Amino acid sequence: MDEYDEMYGIEDDFEQQFADELEVMAEMDREHPPGVKVSEFRNKKQIPQTFEEAIVSGDVPLGKSVNNQRPESISPPVCEEEESLTPKPKKRRQDAVKKLQFGVENSDDITPPSSPEVYDRPARDRPEFSLSLSPDRPAATKITTNLLDISGLAALQESPRQVTTARRHAQKRPPAIGDFITVTDSMGNRVYLNKKEDEEKTPDPRAFRNSLNGLGLLAVPIEVLKEQIAERRHRQVVEESQRLTELMNSGISPELLAEEQTDSGVDGDSGEDEGSSSRLWVDQFSPQHYTDLLSDDFTNRCLLKWLKLWDTVVFGRERKPRSAPADVRTNFTNAQNQNQSQRFKTKSQMTEEILEAELDQYKRPKFKVALLSGPPGLGKTTLAHIIAKHAGYNVVEINASDDRSAELFQKRIDTATQMKSVLGANEKPNCLIIDEIDGAPAAAINILLATLNRKDSKEGEESGVNALKKKKKKQSVLLRPIICICNDLYVPALRPLRQQAFLLAFPQTLPSRLAQRLAEITRRQGMKADTGTLMALCEKTDNDIRSCINTLQFLHRRGQKHLDQRSVNSISVGLKDQNKGLFSVWQEIFQLPRLKRKRIGGDPFGGFDEAGLKDGTQRLQHILHLVSSNGEHEKLTQGLYDNFLNMKLKDPGMLGVCSGLDWLCFTDLLNECILHGQNYSLMRYFPFLPAAFHHLYAANSVPRINYPHSHYEAFTKTQHTKNALLAMLNEIPPAVQSRISMSCLCLDILSLLLELISPKLRPVNPQLYSTREKQQLYDLIDTMINYNLTYRQDRTPEGQYTYVLEPFVRLQSYQSKLSESCIMFFYDAFVLCIQTETVKKDQEEKKTEVKKQTSRNHQQRLENIVKQTVVESRPELDFFGRLISLLFAGEDGKGGGVVHIGKAVGNSDVWFRFNEGVSNAVRRNVYIRELL
Ligand SMILES: Nc1ncnc2c1ncn2[C@@H]1O[C@H](COP(=O)(O)OP(=O)(O)OP(=O)(O)O)[C@@H](O)[C@H]1O
Known part of the structure; x- marks a missing residue:
């Protein structure tokens, strides 16, 4: 048990467990007595390395790697003992030391480096790491490298002091307390390193590892x-x-x-x-909410109300029962008042009424489509988008000018009205917006109308339509709102749609509101512009939001940060969209511009003296621009022609009128020249006629302009007359026709023909005509036959029968010359002449000859007339039904000749004709004796 165990009173079986290791270590201690320094020992034990070997040694056991991998770089052993183990040449070791002394000059050694590629590398490329191979020669052995020391030995081998410290940390036995790391050197020596707890100083990167096992060094994952x-x-x-x-x-x-x-x-x-x-600023500052809109509140509200009418069918919300308007609720005292209020309704009242109307059987509003109309750039499309979004719809927009083919149009309408987005935030019902519907062809409009008027397929089943047809027409009734937008409501193609649409005319934006919005935009963009300047801009662009904002951006990009009225007046941008209708152009031509009040901060350069000249020039320029942008020169000229005489002129000498007519003639010649010579460059002179008319006839009063019809009327009349003349010419006998042409007929003959066929005949019975008169009559008949003239019986709207002279009746200008009575007289005379038996034989022959010459058609017609009018000759009977005969005294005085009355016409002085029927108008008793 050692000190450690004694100190902590720990008894363990360490001795038994590591018996082998302890034995080896004891042997080592014996070989190297404790007096030998560790450094010396290490020097002896360590095998000197080359630089490459040093690097490689990081991972591989030193001795092995050197022997196995780099045989040529094996260094000689330092001592004999080592030499026997690893035969490395000494010189090589010196080389290695030299190689390791980067930058250190060694005057003794003049051997050039054997491998310049390795040593001459620039310092920044050199690897840096600290590895103390020999504490005795730190300078020679210290290697700077970037490589991470993963063995943990570097810390131990840094310096003698460090080594001592390291030894304190490296224990031969595993420490009893705390974590440790086991390290085994190449010789098999094993030591145990205490692990120091220093997480607080350098947090363990593993703590930041995220789910993907990446180091969480970033606050937000990559x-x-x-x-x-x-x-x-x-x-x-x-x-x-x-x-x-x-x-x-x-x-x-x-x-x-x-x-x-x-x-x-x-x-x-x-x-x-x-x-x-x-x-673009128009996009940047495009309104996002209902409150951002500049259009007038009434229009906004009406469209929103109409869209809300769809709520029942689209969202299933029941419509709130509306309380009757106040004027309806109050009882009218008399019915007359009520009637009057019904009769005189304002436009807004009528619009409100439409919006109050009952829903149809499918709970849709009465008008399935809303039609917004108005000049460009007022924010119609923007309004439709915002209102639709506001009402909870997903907006689907199509442009009718782009999708012009009928099939594509149908497909788009069906897609938008019958399908629903199933993705993300657009899971809302669609609202279809059809922009520029005035540019759509009639076929596309018809498709839209068919969609509006679609009936439910169930109805078809009920009414017994066969199944095949039903399959084909699998289209359901329209259940989504459609908003159409147009500039010109009166395009012919839109006529049928107008009748089925909820019409909303878009009024002009209020200049004050627009100027306010522009001021906000300029402020946000760092531009300076006073209200007067912005009002002038609004006026110049006709309150077109798009033009105003685009002009501001244009000036801003040109570096104009301070805007004044002068620059606004001088620029010619922002006028692109100005395309006025014909009536407003005529009005501007015939009316002087109103004198503008000078604004505070207005153009200080518009001096009084210059004003008149400047005004005239400006007016001329304005009219030229207006007319050029309109482009309908022909219609415009017709309007000027039809209306200029109605203007209030102070022109007693009619000089202005003559001048105007000269201008019209000039334009006519110009037009002719252009069309004949196809010299279209001359068209540039067309706008000067309206400019001249403006200077000649413009007045302060508002002119009453009528749409020009005279040209059309004259044109149709000319066509009509030409056709009549052609027909007349074709029916004239070829012998006569060969001598007359169309122009000759018009100019020389027709004007005189009526005189020719109006001989001065007495309005008496033709029987009473003298021979000369009779001859005149026959000539008249001849002429009429030759020129294919005839009387046709016509019935007037009042039920009267009249005779009209064909084809003069078609050449209306001539017809008025003939009085009806005259025509009737001629007609009677004509018929009687044919009837009479007293006509001389030679005359009859002549007549038949002439008849032969006439075309067959005409002959047949005449025969028909004669047949209708000839009175059948019947024997005259007296009151008792007996045949009567009258004695007429002969011209020669012989008398006694008995003739029937019918045959005696023309030969007696007295004759009568019996008209059937009775009249109480004039009554007079006439005795027979008076007649005899
Ligand atoms: N209140 C507003 N504030 C700022 N910009 C607006 C406002 N209203 C409309 N605009 C902008 O004006 C431009 C014209 O608007 P919009 O296209 O709706 O006009 P329009 O009457 O439909 O014109 P067109 O008949 O030419 O289609 C748009 O770019 C829009 O962003």
């Missing part, structure tokens, strides 16, 4: 950090792609887009700051 970075990158890419899509949708030119892309560094190289600086 996997989480990686995920965060990946997520951030993904977010950036998504944001960037959204921004680019919006840019492309808003119609920015590809060059600008490319510039933007390079600026914003889409590839992700750029930093976050750079990304945010290149981001």
